[in-house]
Amino acid sequence: TREARHMKIAVAGAGVVGLASAAGFAELGHTAICVDIDKEKIASLQRGVVPYYEPGLQELTLRNMAAGRMRFGTGIHEIPADTEVVIMAVGTPSDPDGDLSLTAFWAAADELADWIEKCACPAVVVAVKSTVPVGTADSLEEKLRMRLPPSESGRVDTASVPEFMREGSAVKDFFEPARLIIGSASAQTAERLTSLHAGLPGRVIFTDRRSAELSKLAANAFLAVKISFSNEVAVLCEQIGADYNDVAGVLGSDPRIGPHFLGAGLGFGGSCLPKDTRALVRFAERSGAPQTLVEAAIHVNRQRTERIAHKLEEALDNPGASTIALLGLAFKAGTDDMREAPSVRLMEELMRRFPGMELRAYDPASTEAARGIVPGQVRICRSAEEALRGADGAILVTEWPEFGKIRAIDFRNWMKRPIIWDGRNLLDADELNAHGVRCIGTGRPILRRIAFDENS
Numbered sequence: 088t089r090e091a092r093h094m095k096i097a098v099a100g101a102g103v104v105g106l107a108s109a110a111g112f113a114e115l116g117h118t119a120i121c122v123d124i125d126k127e128k129i130a131s132l133q134r135g136v137v138p139y140y141e142p143g144l145q146e147l148t149l150r151n152m153a154a155g156r157m158r159f160g161t162g163i164h165e166i167p168a169d170t171e172v173v174i175m176a177v178g179t180p181s182d183p184d185g186d187l188s189l190t191a192f193w194a195a196a197d198e199l200a201d202w203i204e205k206c207a208c209p210a211v212v213v214a215v216k217s218t219v220p221v222g223t224a225d226s227l228e229e230k231l232r233m234r235l236p237p238s239e240s241g242r243v244d245t246a247s248v249p250e251f252m253r254e255g256s257a258v259k260d261f262f263e264p265a266r267l268i269i270g271s272a273s274a275q276t277a278e279r280l281t282s283l284h285a286g287l288p289g290r291v292i293f294t295d296r297r298s299a300e301l302s303k304l305a306a307n308a309f310l311a312v313k314i315s316f317s318n319e320v321a322v323l324c325e326q327i328g329a330d331y332n333d334v335a336g337v338l339g340s341d342p343r344i345g346p347h348f349l350g351a352g353l354g355f356g357g358s359c360l361p362k363d364t365r366a367l368v369r370f371a372e373r374s375g376a377p378q379t380l381v382e383a384a385i386h387v388n389r390q391r392t393e394r395i396a397h398k399l400e401e402a403l404d405n406p407g408a409s410t411i412a413l414l415g416l417a418f419k420a421g422t423d424d425m426r427e428a429p430s431v432r433l434m435e436e437l438m439r440r441f442p443g444m445e446l447r448a449y450d451p452a453s454t455e456a457a458r459g460i461v462p463g464q465v466r467i468c469r470s471a472e473e474a475l476r477g478a479d480g481a482i483l484v485t486e487w488p489e490f491g492k493i494r495a496i497d498f499r500n501w502m503k504r505p506i507i508w509d510g511r512n513l514l515d516a517d518e519l520n521a522h523g524v525r526c527i528g529t530g531r532p533i534l535r536r537i538a539f540d541e542n543s
């Protein structure tokens with residue numbers, strides 16, 4: 088049983104994970120301060136404006152600010168001394184070697200050590216939500232305790248509470264977690280974190296700190312493996328004339344496999360899956376337990392853009408003299424996040440392989456975010472129609488519902504040659520093909536050299 092007891096908590100880091108957690112815990116009745124060294128971000132939040140696109144987060148934040156359960160600060164020194172739980176949610180991006188960069192994390196830990204030493208807080212649990220290498224919560228505890236006299240070292244304890252929320256559904260995922268992981272070395276800490284989460288559904292899995300840390304990396308790596316597996320089977324389908332949609336339906340109906348993350352496409356991207364899989368590979372290598380499957384998943388992911396370039400080459404007479412429209416730029420539909428977006432790799436591959444190809448791109452959310460990230464030669468359009476007008480072909484990169492609403496007649500009226508490579512199998516290929524639009528899906532038989540009817 089989880090007993091509700093309202094606590095004073097603090098969250099370090101006001102990114103999606105930090106802010107959604109702070110606002111979510113405030114909604115559960117706790118009092119939260121969310122701190123970040125980014126003064127602009129904090130100033131915006133203090134005005135009640137969430138400075139990025141995340142459905143529901145704005146309302147949740149405003150409601151809890153108005154109720155007096157949530158406020159913001161520009162540093163750890165602003166955390167009140169009677170805070171019971173400090174959640175570490177600072178970003179851990181990839182460093183150039185593919186490891187997780189802990190620069191911001193340890194900088195925050197240093198500030199936290201000063202705070203614990205000076206403020207004489209009675210007993211604080213520091214719960215790590217940032218995705219970190221295994222052993223980080225252990226090292227953090229050692230670092231914080233070193234600053235206290237030995238008789239007082241028990242004033243601080245660390246735990247690992249990894250976060251699995253997805254961008255675009257962070258608020259929903261906070262309130263409906265598939266499971267909650269509490270990795271700690273002491274029963275009191277586990278108990279305090281259990282009451283922190285009281286009110287949330289989902290099974291609580293208690294474990295040690297290292298297992299909790301590894302679970303997060305392993306879960307993301309498993310999802311990456313599942314996607315790359317799907318993508319390789321899809322290529323096989325294209326080669327032999329089988330339909331991946333049907334194969335995936337069969338796979339997904341087996342409860343041992345499960346229906347999710349079997350979607351073939353241009354590969355996985357985003358701020359987590361690519362970086363966490365790389366980090367696991369590096370960490371595992373150093374630990375003497377190489378993760379060859381995960382390495383292969385990364386390799387397969389890199390080949391996705393070559394595959395689509397190959398498919399274009401197969402179907403177009405003169406790709407170098409063609410104009411191609413890309414629909415979807417951000418790493419997935421429903422977000423404006425361009426981090427490790429497959430669209431960027433795709434554009435680079437097309438430009439390298441087909442010098443002279445003219446590229447245009449449209450995304451319903453990331454027009455602004457995409458500027459400066461996509462290669463300069465690519466024209467960023469304000470609508471799908473603008474991107475498609477006069478194009479010799481289009482590639483559907485992400486599954487925004489608005490792309491699914493474009494009718495065969497629109498494709499035919501707007502495009503010079505109505506041919507679509509549907510990267511996510513969003514469109515009704517049979518319907519489009521029946522109405523004179525060539526739709527080449529992913530994991531569906533490749534059509535060899537299409538004969539265009541110039542008058543259609």
Ligand code: UDX
Binds near residue numbers: 255350351354358
């Ligand atoms: C992911 C994890 O899902 C989440 O648990 C973790 O905490 C952070 O990383 P997110 O980065 O928001 O969340 O993206 P997600 O929705 O998982 O998609 C990741 C990538 O995989 C996207 O590029 C998406 O397009 C791709 N994907 C997903 C597929 O190619 N096929 C699928 O079937 C599912």
